[in-house]
Structure formats: C-alpha cells, structure tokens
Amino acid sequence: MTARALAFVLLSGVLFGFGLALSTMVKPEVVLSFLLWKDMGLLLVLGGAVSVTFLVYHLAPRVMKKPFAGEKFLTHPSDLAVRTLAGAAIFGVGWGLCGVCPGPAIAGLGVGNWPLLIALAGLVLGAYIQGRFFP
Amino acid sequence: MEFLPLGWHHYLAGGLLLGLGMSLLFVSTGLIGGMSTVFTTIWSFFSSAPYFNEPRFASTRGWRLVYASGIVLGALLWLVTMGEPFVTSVPYWQLAVGGFLAGFGARLSNGCTAGHGICGMASLQPASILAVCTFLATAMATAHIVRSFP
Numbered sequence: 001m002t003a004r005a006l007a008f009v010l011l012s013g014v015l016f017g018f019g020l021a022l023s024t025m026v027k028p029e030v031v032l033s034f035l036l037w038k039d040m041g042l043l044l045v046l047g048g049a050v051s052v053t054f055l056v057y058h059l060a061p062r063v064m065k066k067p068f069a070g071e072k073f074l075t076h077p078s079d080l081a082v083r084t085l086a087g088a089a090i091f092g093v094g095w096g097l098c099g100v101c102p103g104p105a106i107a108g109l110g111v112g113n114w115p116l117l118i119a120l121a122g123l124v125l126g127a128y129i130q131g132r133f134f135p
Numbered sequence: 136m137e138f139l140p141l142g143w144h145h146y147l148a149g150g151l152l153l154g155l156g157m158s159l160l161f162v163s164t165g166l167i168g169g170m171s172t173v174f175t176t177i178w179s180f181f182s183s184a185p186y187f188n189e190p191r192f193a194s195t196r197g198w199r200l201v202y203a204s205g206i207v208l209g210a211l212l213w214l215v216t217m218g219e220p221f222v223t224s225v226p227y228w229q230l231a232v233g234g235f236l237a238g239f240g241a242r243l244s245n246g247c248t249a250g251h252g253i254c255g256m257a258s259l260q261p262a263s264i265l266a267v268c269t270f271l272a273t274a275m276a277t278a279h280i281v282r283s284f285p
Contacts, residue, residue, distance in 0.1 A: 001164070001198055008163035009198045013205020014212065016156030016168070021213035023149020028225045030141075035278035040138040041146035046252060048150025049157065053257035056158035070164035078245055078255055078262035085269050087244025088251065091237050092270030096277030098233025099225060101248040102170040102241060105234065106203050110210025112220040118227055122234020123241075127174035128182075130242040135186035 005069040019049075020107040026116070028099030035096055094126075156209075157253055166198065169250025171241035173199040229281070240270075 001009075023045045024030045034042040061073045078084055095101050100108070100119040108116025139146075160168045176196035178187040187193070214220065223230075241247035244266055246255055251270075255263020 005164050006198060006201050009160060009166070009201045010205040010208075012156045012160035012163070012168065013202040014156075014209035015152055015159060015205075016202075017206035017209025017211075018213050019149045019152030019156060019209070020206065021149075021210040021218055022152060023146055024141075025149070026210060027221055028223045028230075032225070032278055035275045036282060037275070039140055041141060041143060044143055044146035045150035045153065048147050049153035049253045050256050052151055052154025053157045053161075053253055054259075056154075056161055057254075057257050060158075060162050064162065067161070067163055067165040070166070073161065073165040074167055075258065076167040076169065076250070076254060078251070078260055078266070080262040080265070084244050084246075084262050084266055087240045087242070088246075088266035088269040089273045090240030091244055091247060092240070092273030093277045094233045094236030094238070094240055095248070095270065096233075096274035097236065097281060098230045099223075099278075100230065100234060101237060102174065103206065103247075103249050106170070106173075106206045107210035110207040110212075111214045111218060113223055115223050115225070115227065115230055118230040119234035119237075122231050122236075123171070123238035124174050124177065126235040126238025126240070127171070127242045128178055129235075130239045131175050131178060131186045132182070132184055134243060135184075 002069065008069050016103065017107045017110060020103050021111050025101075025104045026107050026111050026113055028104075028116075028119075031095075031099035031101075031104075035099070094122075098122075153253065157249075157257075160202070164198075167250075167254050168202065169246055169254055171238070171247040171250060172245075173203050174238055175242055176200075244270075 105120040251263040251266040
C-alpha cells in the first residue's frame with residue numbers, strides 16, 4: 001500500500017476515533033445505560049453512522065471508477081452461518097458485561113480511560129483463542 | 136427528554152463522524168473498516184499458527200494497525216480540544232471477562248459493532264443484520280441480568 005493511501009487510512013481512523021469519543025461510546029457506563037434501556041442515544045450513533053456509510057458504499061462505486069488512492073472497491077461479505085450468529089451471541093454477552101466493544105477499547109487509550117486497557121487485553125486474548133482453537 | 140436524558144446532539148454528531156471515517160476509508164482506499172479483525176492480525180506477528188498467517192490477515196495487518204493508531208489519535212484530539220478525562224468505574228473483572236468474550240465472539244462471527252453494525256448493515260447484508268439483532272438481544276439480556284445481581 002502506498003504512503004499516500006496509508007495517510008488516508010490514518011485520517012479515516014482519526015475521524016472514527018474522534019466520533020467514538022464525541023459520541024461517548026468510550027464510556028462503558030453510557031453503553032450499559034443504553035443496553036438497560038435508560039438512554040437510547042446509541043441508536044442515534046448507529047443510525048448516523050449507518051446512513052452516511054450506506055450512501056457512500058452505494059454511490060461511490062457508481063460515480064468513481066476506483067478509489068482515489070487505491071485499486072478497487074472491496075466488499076466484505078458475511079456468511080449466513082451458525083458461527084456468524086453464535087459468535088454474535090457470545091460477542092453480545094461480552095459487550096453486555098463490560099460495555100466495551102473493539103473500537104472504544106482502542107479509542108480508550110486516547111481519552112485516558114485506562115481501565116479500558118483491561119478490556120483491550122481481553123479482546124486480544126479472545127481473538128487468540130478463537131484463531132488458535134476455533135479457526 | 137425521557138429517552139435521551141443526556142441530550143442528543145453529541146450522539147448524532149459522533150455517529151455521523153463514524154460514518155464519515157468509514158466513508159473516507161472506502162472512497163480513498165476501497166477498504167472496509169471493520170474493527171475486530173485487527174486483534175486477529177496482530178497475532179500474525181507473534182504466532183506461526185496457520186490461521187493467523189492467512190493472507191486476509193497477514194497482508195492486512197499493516198493498514199489495520201495504522202487505522203487503529205488513527206483511532207487513538209482521533210480520541211486524543213477530542214480530549215485536547217473539547218473533552219474531559221473520564222475513568223470508568225465498571226469493575227475490572229467485568230472488563231476482563233467481557234472483553235475476552237467480546238473478542239472471541241466477534242472473531243468467531245467475523246464482525247463486531249463496527250464490522251456488522253456499520254459496514255455490514257450499510258451494505259444490507261442479511262447475515263450482518265441478523266448478527267446485529269442477535270448481539271443486541273444477548274447484550275441487553277446480559278446487562279439486565281448483571282444489574283439484578285449487585
């Protein structure tokens with residue numbers, strides 16, 4: 001990948017990380033209060049994110065021949081398989097227990113919410129056990 | 136408002152920024168910005184297990200680490216421009232066990248709140264939409280159960 005492309009990857013990450021902090025997803029307490037039906041704000045976060053991404057995923061490949069710093073537009077299809085849903089169910093149990101999902105666990109480093117490092121370590125270890133024993 | 140006791144502007148603005156980040160990644164490089172895959176790809180640096188060294192992981196580990204670094208920088212930028220430091224009081228055991236289950240489950244499912252929730256739903260994939268319904272249900276159930284055991 002070219003240095004120019006990597007610069008755009010970095011900038012995309014900066015926008016995403018700023019969004020995670022601004023939306024307070026880096027606060028597990030806020031995520032848990034959504035899961036406990038006390039504050040529906042996360043629906044706005046999800047709705048805002050999905051709307052913009054939906055428009056761009058569908059329009060960009062029609063108006064651009066290829067990405068301006070890349071080769072082609074990729075897709076990431078998911079199988080409608082048992083492991084997809086079983087994994088999602090387990091992911092949900094973990095998310096409901098700690099209120100931290102992968103993005104905020106990474107963003108937590110930037111906002112000084114240091115206990116999220118514990119969740120980050122858990123995520124990394126969980127990914128290892130999956131890859132090593134349930135590939 | 137009863138359903139939004141903390142207001143709504145920051146939620147919507149933050150969500151739109153998440154979408155802009157995902158969109159910039161796509162129009163510039165064509166990449167799909169799921170988040171949990173980075174946790175699998177970093178093991179390709181340390182483990183010789185075949186799974187971690189499959190091309191879909193080993194050949195994407197570079198940009199995924201750059202992307203993750205950008206997320207840390209973006210969060211730091213929020214902190215220095217408009218945010219206040221915040222330290223969670225969620226018990227450590229919940230962070231550890233919850234993080235582990237979330238990491239294992241997201242990788243088994245090949246997606247998390249970003250990969251299925253944003254990218255998968257934005258591309259209207261049935262598997263991702265079902266995955267989102269599934270993890271929202273189990274997450275809500277778990278949060279309610281944990282709360283009932285103080």
